[in-house]
Amino acid sequence: MYASLYVLKAFGVTLRRFVESYVDDLKWFLKGGFGKRYTPDALAVRQSPKGRGIFTVQYPAERLPLPERFRGFxxxxxxxxxxxxxxxxxxxxxxxxxxxxxxxxxxxxxxxxxxxxxxxxxxxxxxxxxxxxxxxxxxxxxxxxxxxxxxxxxxxxxxxxxxxxxxxxxxxxxxxxxxxxxxxxxxxxxxxxxxxx
Ligand code: SF4
Ligand code: SF4
Missing domain, CATH: 3.30.70.3270 (Alpha-Beta Plaits)
Structure with a gap:
């Protein structure tokens, strides 16, 4: 019973992110037209943790800025x-x-x-x-x-x-x-x- 509730909750999260992707696309479109959605300043926000919806980073052509506390070598x-x-x-x-x-x-x-x-x-x-x-x-x-x-x-x-x-x-x-x-x-x-x- 509880398991199925959690499955439904997880589906809800996926659905919300899916819808938000299009809402966010529209928001950037209204800000400056079709090309505005993928300009460097738009990508800096959309690909960050503050971004809404699902967004693909085209690595290695695009890279997310690393957080200050990131541990490499x-x-x-x-x-x-x-x-x-x-x-x-x-x-x-x-x-x-x-x-x-x-x-x-x-x-x-x-x-x-x-x-x-x-x-x-x-x-x-x-x-x-x-x-x-x-x-x-x-x-x-x-x-x-x-x-x-x-x-x-x-x-x-x-x-x-x-x-x-x-x-x-x-x-x-x-x-x-x-x-x-x-x-x-x-x-x-x-x-x-x-x-x-
Ligand atoms: S050996 Fe050098 S780098 Fe390692 S703890 Fe000591 S001072 Fe720091
Ligand atoms: S050198 Fe050793 S202590 Fe330092 S980050 Fe690598 S595994 Fe950890």
């Missing part, structure tokens, strides 16, 4: 001015990574051999990474972030899916551009707090 952040990675080679990300696909080699002083707070090598096996975002979440230095790269299909693994430090590095300005909210929060946290009088 990780990237390492470097300072735009100094060019130095923010990573201190602490190893936290490698420890928390569930499928253990991060490898780090800490750099050492060329003369004294003392360990330095920077990586000499940093590798991520992207074919194993499951986009969980733990590495970015646990990094104490905001040195690793989740990127928006998703089209990485390839016919061979070793040369293209084992990403080294060179391939992983992106400037801090790139992080600010794709994660404006996250970046603003990080900057606010870094501001020195005013001393109480």
């Amino acid at each position: 990780p990237f390492l952040v470097y300072d735009d001015e100094t060019g130095k990675p923010l990573c201190t080679a602490c190893g936290t990300c490698a420890r928390v990574c569930p499928p253990q696909c991060i490898w780090i080699v800490r750099a050492s002083h060329p003369e004294t051999g003392k360990p330095l707070r920077e990586p000499a090598e940093f590798h991520i096996d992207i074919s194993i990474c499951m986009n969980c975002g733990f590495c970015a979440e646990f990094c104490p230095f905001d040195a690793i972030k989740m990127g928006q790269e998703i089209e990485i299909a390839t016919f061979e693994r070793d040369g293209t899916l084992l990403w080294n430090q060179e391939k992983l590095l992106r400037p801090l300005s790139y992080h600010a551009q794709i994660h404006p909210t996250d970046y603003a929060q990080e900057q606010a946290k870094r501001k020195p707090k005013k001393k109480k009088a």
Whole structure:
């Protein structure tokens, strides 16, 4: 009995979306004529979560804008001015990574051999990474972030899916551009707090 009610409810949703597709089409048609329905500004609304009805995205010719919190694959952040990675080679990300696909080699002083707070090598096996975002979440230095790269299909693994430090590095300005909210929060946290009088 309950099952058939839910089936009817599901059919109702499909029917509503079907009708809304035509209503929405008409709305855009009245706004600017036949061609207006598929202009870039109309598509930006119609293909977004705010869109009404059923609407096909003609991928790969058309692409939906990715939300800010979308998790693709990780990237390492470097300072735009100094060019130095923010990573201190602490190893936290490698420890928390569930499928253990991060490898780090800490750099050492060329003369004294003392360990330095920077990586000499940093590798991520992207074919194993499951986009969980733990590495970015646990990094104490905001040195690793989740990127928006998703089209990485390839016919061979070793040369293209084992990403080294060179391939992983992106400037801090790139992080600010794709994660404006996250970046603003990080900057606010870094501001020195005013001393109480
Ligand atoms: S990316 Fe972050 S957590 Fe990973 S080793 Fe570097 S500083 Fe540590
Ligand atoms: S996103 Fe998850 S699986 Fe991928 S490297 Fe980071 S911790 Fe590992």
